[in-house]
Every structure is written in C-alpha cells, then in structure tokens.
Amino acid sequence: MSKITVTRLYKEDINTFLPLVQELMEHTVEENLLKVRFTEMFEHRYQCRGIYIEGELAGVFGLWFAVRHYAGKTCEVDHVYIKPEFRNRGLGKQVFQWIYDYARAEGCETSELNTYVHNFPSHKFYMNENYVIKGYHFLKKL
Template identity: 65%
Template sequence: MTALKIKRLFKEDINIFLPLVHELMGNTIENELLIKRFESMFEQNYECQGIFIERTLVGVFGLWFATRHYCGKTCEPDHVYIIPEYRRKGLGKDVFEWIFDYAREKGCETSELNSYVQNYPSHKFYLNEGYEIWAHHFLKKL
C-alpha cells in the first residue's frame, strides 16, 4: 500500500470529512446539526485529522485533549473511521502509532477512548493496541 499521510483538517474542510462521519454514524444525525456540532467542537480542545493514501481521503478521526485527575494529560481519539475497502491492511495500526507519537509530542501521558458497545472488531483492535477497559461510558439526554 502507498504511504499513509495524516493531515490536519479544519472547520473550512467540513464538507470533505463530514460524509465519512455520516458513514460511521449511519446517517443518524441531520447534516445541519452535525455541522453545527463540529463548528462548536473546533472552538474547543478538538482537532480533526484526515487519513490519506496518495490524494484520496480514506479515513478520518478526531482528537480531544484534556487533563483529567485520574490519568493526567490525555488524548482521546474520537470518531475513528476508515472506509471499508481500506480496512484490514494495517492502516489502523499505523494511524494509532501516529496518534500516540503526536500525543506524546503534545505532552500527553495517556490516551483514552470510547467504543460503541456492539463494535466488537474495534474492541479487539483497541485491546491489541494496549488499551485497557477501565469503565463504562454513561449518557443521559437532557
């Protein structure tokens, strides 16, 4: 496979990466609402990264940065998505190696993430990448 390139994407690039986020989420959120949420996210401690092979966008992920009392400065990968035809080729491993190196450069001590309960392939992948299951993530709509 041709060399992987990870490139930071900005609010102005939303129309480039939003279709991949919709694929990940199964189009469960209206486009206008998702755009508003991403615009707000870009104003917080959030970065969006595109995964490119040559000039083709083959994936996307976000990174959240925070300091937490139990683990120190942390980097949280979010909405990690690689289009199906590029999966199972080692790309995910390369992406997470890049994430860990980038997080260390930014002074992070840890990385934590959430994974959908039914996404068993991602659980296996994250465990193989050294993540440990520490908690359950709870959500309450207000």
C-alpha cells in the same frame, strides 16, 4: 501496506470529513446539526485529521486534549473511521502509531477513547493496541 499521510482538517473542511463521520454514526444525527456541533467543537480543544493514501481520503479521526485527574494530560481519540475499501491493510496500526507519537509530542501521558458497544472489530483492535476497559460510558438525553 500503503503508507498514510495524516493531514489536519479545519472547520472549513467539514464537507470533506463529515460524510465519513456520518458513516460511522450510521446517519443517526441530521447533517445540519452535525455541522453546527463540529463548528462548535473546533472552538474547544478538538482537532480533526484526515488519513490519506496517495492523495485520496481513506479515513478520518478526531483528537481531544484535556487534563484529567485520573489520567493526567490525555489525548482522547474520537470518531475513527476508515472507509471499507481501505480496511484490513494495516492502516489502523499506522494511524494509531501516528496518534501516539503526536500525543507524546504534545506532552500527553495517556490516550483514551470510547467505542460503540456493538462495534466488536474495534474492541479487538483497541485491546491489541493495549487499551484496557476502565469503565462504562453513560449518556442521558436532557
């Protein structure tokens, strides 16, 4: 099992992490619009992290921090993506242990996330991490 290094990425690093987010999203959002959105996200309670193995970017994820009436202070994990050539090596477990440790240090009581309905491997992974399905995520274009 390779040891990971988790590094904070900033809006200036957008060209580093954006291609990985686009892979996760299957390029459903135009690149320039994604750049605008990520620039704005950094102005809120959002952090981006790169997952590195021996100096090579192997994946990316985001974190949102909030206080919710049903969950207390929470860390919402967003757009977790590990490049295919780095999968099935135990990196996900390492990444999520890093997230739990970091979130606890930030005073979080809970961790939550959304995942695409068709991403069955992620469902299995998150359930093995003791996440429970608490509802459905609805989206309406305005």
